[in-house]
Amino acid sequence: MPSLKRILLSLMLLALSLQAEEIYATFNVEAAQHADLAFTTTGTVEKVNVDVASVVKKEDILAELDNSDLKAALDISTIAMKYAKRDYERQVKVKKLVDASRFDTYAFKYEHSKAQVAYQQALLDKTQLKAPFDGVIYEKSVEVGDVVSGAMIRTVMKIQSLKKRKLVLAVDQKYWKVLKPGLTFRYSVDGDNTVYTGKISKVYPYANDANRKIKAEIEAEGFTPGLFGDGYILLPDAK
Structure with missing residues (x-):
């Protein structure tokens, strides 16, 4: 017996147009953005500020x-830059009265001190794992006291967009000439009898030679990543 989901979808499409030409497609739900996060330096984990299902903002410190x-080294470099800047500014005021090579020495010391501060700040930044975008943590495999290595980088957290999703469609390659952005897709997700409508936002520029399918994307919201569904792409004469 056909499922209720399939019956509802078929009836809606039939009501739209008995003559409608349609392209059947299956899809998987994926997060619009997702990333595997890892430390790129070596050290001992001192803080873990999030857990699975934590909602975070871009640049939030997730672990440290x-x-x-390194903080002490940055303080030392900052102080050195402060006094190098003072010396340089004094020399600028009397530049016409001093030897050019002497002036260059002070200018070099000031520029070098700025570079040292930037370098120490970069080293410090590598000890902080930050969120690359607004999202939710969906996997975590690090705890306080763990040792991580910059030489053997491993994923310690995974993040995905909070609500924004994309449906990745698989379409038979024989439709490559008519498949294009802007076409309407009517679909339902496994476990949900609601019929949804979306527009194709992207068509991948190749066909998979293993399964003879072309991929396309639909923007969506709210679905759980990993879900499966199917539906029909409506060609222009079906609108």
């Missing part, structure tokens, strides 16, 4: 390595 030595 013990970095007291």
